[in-house]
Amino acid sequence: MEERVYNFSPGPAMLPLAVLEEAQRDLLALPGVGISVLEISHRSKPFTEIIEAAESNLRKLMGISQNYKVLFLQGGAQLQFVMAPMNILRGTGKSADYILTGTWGKKAIKEAATQGKTSVAWDGEATNYNCVPAEADLKLDPHAAYVHITSNETIQGVQFPSEPQTGDVPLVCDSSSDLLSRPVPIEKYGIIYACAQKNAGPSGVTIVVIRDDLLERGADDLPTMLSYKKLAEAKSLVNTPPTFAIYMVKLITEWIMREFDGLEKMQEHNRKKAGLLYDAIEKSGGFYQVHAAPQCRSLMNVAFRLPEAELEGKFLDGAAERGLVSLEGHRSVGGCRASIYNAMPIEGVQKLAELMTEFSQANA
Numbered sequence: 001m002e003e004r005v006y007n008f009s010p011g012p013a014m015l016p017l018a019v020l021e022e023a024q025r026d027l028l029a030l031p032g033v034g035i036s037v038l039e040i041s042h043r044s045k046p047f048t049e050i051i052e053a054a055e056s057n058l059r060k061l062m063g064i065s066q067n068y069k070v071l072f073l074q075g076g077a078q079l080q081f082v083m084a085p086m087n088i089l090r091g092t093g094k095s096a097d098y099i100l101t102g103t104w105g106k107k108a109i110k111e112a113a114t115q116g117k118t119s120v121a122w123d124g125e126a127t128n129y130n131c132v133p134a135e136a137d138l139k140l141d142p143h144a145a146y147v148h149i150t151s152n153e154t155i156q157g158v159q160f161p162s163e164p165q166t167g168d169v170p171l172v173c174d175s176s177s178d179l180l181s182r183p184v185p186i187e188k189y190g191i192i193y194a195c196a197q198k199n200a201g202p203s204g205v206t207i208v209v210i211r212d213d214l215l216e217r218g219a220d221d222l223p224t225m226l227s228y229k230k231l232a233e234a235k236s237l238v239n240t241p242p243t244f245a246i247y248m249v250k251l252i253t254e255w256i257m258r259e260f261d262g263l264e265k266m267q268e269h270n271r272k273k274a275g276l277l278y279d280a281i282e283k284s285g286g287f288y289q290v291h292a293a294p295q296c297r298s299l300m301n302v303a304f305r306l307p308e309a310e311l312e313g314k315f316l317d318g319a320a321e322r323g324l325v326s327l328e329g330h331r332s333v334g335g336c337r338a339s340i341y342n343a344m345p346i347e348g349v350q351k352l353a354e355l356m357t358e359f360s361q362a363n364a
């Protein structure tokens with residue numbers, strides 16, 4: 001078998017080896033079924049058990065109570081940029097507040113504006129999206145339809161350490177790049193959504209957790225495939241869902257429970273990994289520059305720069321030689337970025353931290 005390298009891709013990202021092996025082992029025939037998961041009907045008993053287990057695992061891990069629905073949708077996180085306002089902003093006569101901490105939040109507000117009135121409650125542009133706002137700097141409308149945040153900006157490597165206070169206004173969160181990486185106080189959220197392809201599974205499925213009262217806001221004449229209420233009533237099975245991706249969500253949530261016993265330990269593990277990289281950066285004496293301000297550095301995406309573009313190229317080449325790949329920064333910001341989601345083992349991060357230290361000593 002071809003040897004696996006450490007893949008620091010921002011997404012689709014590295015998956016746990018144990019999960020890939022399990023999927024590989026059972027690919028031709030699911031135990032007790034004798035048919036591949038790729039070949040069974042989404043309305044069959046085995047698949048019903050798979051989707052119910054995936055939901056129940058998510059409920060257990062995230063502490064999701066019965067007054068929330070868990071949906072498995074398609075169209076990626078970007079469809080949620082428009083589906084959320086279509087369902088809970090359109091027709092309300094209200095405005096939606098957006099807190100902009102990076103590229104994805106900006107995309108989200110642009111899509112929301114196609115559905116209703118939006119307002120920027122805070123914009124990190126002045127400091128090139130390197131931090132999250134202090135509570136006092138937010139211009140929140142107490143009558144807003146909702147407040148939207150991006151809990152982790154994947155490109156800038158900026159993460160909210162905790163949720164902003166939104167009072168009675170529902171918090172809507174794009175958690176695409178940090179879902180399942182840490183515990184969340186779910187009762188603070190109206191909607192939390194995430195594409196799966198970073199922490200929760202392969203691409204193709206989007207997880208949406210939505211509080212029951214918000215299902216009622218959607219107009220009855222919304223197209224079925226775009227109505228949270230209708231999708232919830234059909235238990236995400238209006239049409240054929242991405243069955244294989246949902247199966248992988250089941251395996252990955254089981255892996256988290258088995259290996260980490262929940263999201264507290266998952267977070268501890270992620271803190272330890274990110275700490276190794278931020279320490280190497282701090283100790284480099286300014287050779288590496290982190291994009292994010294210290295209090296909101298992401299545990300998932302460590303975005304950093306070297307003194308010159310030429311050195312960045314040399315660094316990336318050196319990394320590839322050691323089996324550390326996909327460390328290029330996003331094309332919009334340049335530099336380097338190490339995405340270290342749940343599935344990245346600590347050994348991969350240790351290897352990267354070692355390289356960073358050696359490289360800065362040799363090239364400073």
Ligand code: PMP
Nearest residue numbers: 076077078104154174176177195
């Ligand atoms: N939001 C965030 C925070 C992301 O990181 C991404 C993907 N990188 C998206 C949204 C878009 O996800 P998708 O490609 O599934 O639409």
